[in-house]
Amino acid sequence: MTQDQLLTQTEEIRQLMREKHGLRGASLQRQLQRGGRLLPRAIRTEAWYLAQVSELAKNPKLLKMVDFDHANRAVALVRDHLESINPLDRLWGRVLGFLGTMALAVLAILALLILWRLTRG
Incomplete structure (x- = not known):
């Protein structure tokens, strides 16, 4: 997974949050602040991880701190949950x-x- 793929997948999660829960916001973090309670705890934890990672991914030096395996699992988990709604x-x-x-x-x-x-x- 690269920086662009991570940001693209985070944007997809943002769009799903908007479609399924009607949450608007400039970032995934803002959407989770507004309506994170709509998600089950495990999904919410992974979504918060994605929000933090997407902020790190915007800076090339901080991108080295990102665990891409965990990010892939988080994207899959959150996407599966949101698509099932x-x-x-x-x-x-x-x-x-x-x-x-x-x-x-x-x-x-x-x-x-x-x-x-x-x-x-």
Whole structure:
């Protein structure tokens, strides 16, 4: 893996974060600050590693500090996770969660109304 390949793959990860989670940011690091909690811990750790490595890769002298084997594994892990996400399923989950909350609230209000009517005669 070279410097250009690493930066290209990091850019691909940034695009996947934008597509799958709707996270915008000038860098992968900024995207992770905004929405890193959306990723599982292991994936988030590897994504942070990629963000740090991509900053090191911009400087040719610091590029020598990069473990390219670890970077390759991190890219593969994060990419596989992000590609497995279906944004439509996430949307349906949110909608159904909201509707479930509303249904519970309506049932609670109805129960209180019935209880009030019974106690008032």
